[in-house]
Amino acid sequence: MDVHTDKSSSATLRILLVEDSATLRYAMSGYIRDAGHDPVVAPSGEAALQMIEHTPFDMIIMDVEMPGLNGFETTRLMREWLGEHWVPIIFVTGKSDDQSVEEGIEAGGDDYLTKPVSPIILKAKIRAMQRIVDMRNQLRDMNDQLEALSQRDSLTHLYNRRTFNELAEQQWGLAKRQQRPLSIIMLDIDHFKLFNDTYGHPAGDECLKKVATAILTALRRPTDILARYGGEEFIALLPNTDLEGATLVSENICRTIFELQLPHRTSTTAPVVTASVGTASCIPANRSSLSKLIQQADNSLYRAKMQGRNRVIREETNQDKTLLIAHSNPRQLDNISTLLQQQCNIVTSESIDECLELAENLQPELLLVDFNLSETGGGLKVCKQLQQLPSQKTHTLLVMCDAPFSKELETQALQAGANKLVVFPDTRQEALEYIQPYLL
Numbered sequence: 001m002d003v004h005t006d007k008s009s010s011a012t013l014r015i016l017l018v019e020d021s022a023t024l025r026y027a028m029s030g031y032i033r034d035a036g037h038d039p040v041v042a043p044s045g046e047a048a049l050q051m052i053e054h055t056p057f058d059m060i061i062m063d064v065e066m067p068g069l070n071g072f073e074t075t076r077l078m079r080e081w082l083g084e085h086w087v088p089i090i091f092v093t094g095k096s097d098d099q100s101v102e103e104g105i106e107a108g109g110d111d112y113l114t115k116p117v118s119p120i121i122l123k124a125k126i127r128a129m130q131r132i133v134d135m136r137n138q139l140r141d142m143n144d145q146l147e148a149l150s151q152r153d154s155l156t157h158l159y160n161r162r163t164f165n166e167l168a169e170q171q172w173g174l175a176k177r178q179q180r181p182l183s184i185i186m187l188d189i190d191h192f193k194l195f196n197d198t199y200g201h202p203a204g205d206e207c208l209k210k211v212a213t214a215i216l217t218a219l220r221r222p223t224d225i226l227a228r229y230g231g232e233e234f235i236a237l238l239p240n241t242d243l244e245g246a247t248l249v250s251e252n253i254c255r256t257i258f259e260l261q262l263p264h265r266t267s268t269t270a271p272v273v274t275a276s277v278g279t280a281s282c283i284p285a286n287r288s289s290l291s292k293l294i295q296q297a298d299n300s301l302y303r304a305k306m307q308g309r310n311r312v313i314r315e316e317t318n319q320d321k322t323l324l325i326a327h328s329n330p331r332q333l334d335n336i337s338t339l340l341q342q343q344c345n346i347v348t349s350e351s352i353d354e355c356l357e358l359a360e361n362l363q364p365e366l367l368l369v370d371f372n373l374s375e376t377g378g379g380l381k382v383c384k385q386l387q388q389l390p391s392q393k394t395h396t397l398l399v400m401c402d403a404p405f406s407k408e409l410e411t412q413a414l415q416a417g418a419n420k421l422v423v424f425p426d427t428r429q430e431a432l433e434y435i436q437p438y439l440l
Helices: 022-034 045-052 071-082 098-107 119-150 161-178 192-199 201-219 243-259 290-306 330-340 352-362 378-386 407-416 428-439
Strands: 014-018 038-042 059-063 089-093 111-114 182-189 225-230 233-239 275-282 312-316 322-326 345-349 366-370 396-401 420-423
Touching: 014 022, 014 045, 022 038, 022 059, 022 119, 038 045, 045 071, 059 071, 059 119, 071 089, 071 098, 089 098, 089 119, 111 119, 161 182, 161 225, 161 233, 161 290, 182 192, 182 201, 182 243, 182 290, 192 201, 201 225, 201 233, 201 243, 233 243, 243 275, 243 312, 275 290, 290 312, 290 345, 290 352, 322 330, 322 352, 330 345, 330 428, 345 352, 352 366, 352 378, 366 378, 366 428, 378 396, 378 407, 396 407, 396 428, 407 420, 420 428
Parallel strands: 014 038, 014 059, 059 089, 089 111, 275 312, 322 345, 322 366, 366 396, 396 420
Antiparallel strands: 182 233, 182 275, 225 233
């Protein structure tokens, strides 16, 4: 609904004159033109209501005593239709008693003119209302600017984390209704602390701004949402984008940042600034959530760092059921993830602390934990700590170990809270035998 126009104090106003008397319409239209403004006339309240539905006005001058809808009734209906948008309304009436004035203000009027109308007073009233309109427009513009600033990161001018989360939730809901794929890209500048220590924080700020511009260049689509997520970390949401598409975009981002050729002599990855990128994609389902998808992209980012940085790691998800796999050996972790990747949404971890954090935040339906995660018996430590979290008690926990295992070892696992002790699977069939009974 287009109901407002921005006017400066010297601008011509479009004024709706609502008056049933043809003589007064003619006279007052002349007064309004003499004041430098454009009158539009309506012979009745009913006609005025039809006009404001299709034409924006800057001011309304309303006769009170009219057949059919009188000025007060017409004003009440106008205010209801205009909603939060305010247009000044000046009543014209032959009554000037206190009760009539009070009734007019209650109906939504802003000022009064008494008949016979003085052209000098009419012009003065218009100028006074125009000043109020100008001040209101200025205040609205300032509020719009403040709102825009509150949505942006002050350094890179990208969206900030709060705004990203709000916009991303909207896109998540849309993708869920339409059953379309949606992807998240998480990016971290490699060795950024070393960059700051080497070149100083002002140079670090310039680096962040150039990287932000490079990411925007690589994204291209206006529907993509990009934000600075914190520190040297950036996040992007790509609507209607599957994993293959998100991977191509991620690789383009990585390449574009590398091609900036920003010197980074203390980096152990490359002599220039590089980035690690993790991406995850899914078609939202009833049991899925945006926070899980973001966590999966973050998990992919972590793996990209662990595998040498300056690379893209991707993770396609089936969010109906979530499996958290924890193993200290990246090769073993990749092996079992590959065996099970078609069965459920997989999240991976290589340490006790990270496993516990992911388990608490994601609440996966099934956990598959290495017996010696990070340390001897580390898997049992995970089991015991998870039992202290009420949200974890309904989740299934399997502990893996190398064959063969003893009855004593199995007893220790069960006492620690595991549902079962299993041998690390070598084949897809073995892996499916372990997990399928718990994911049905």
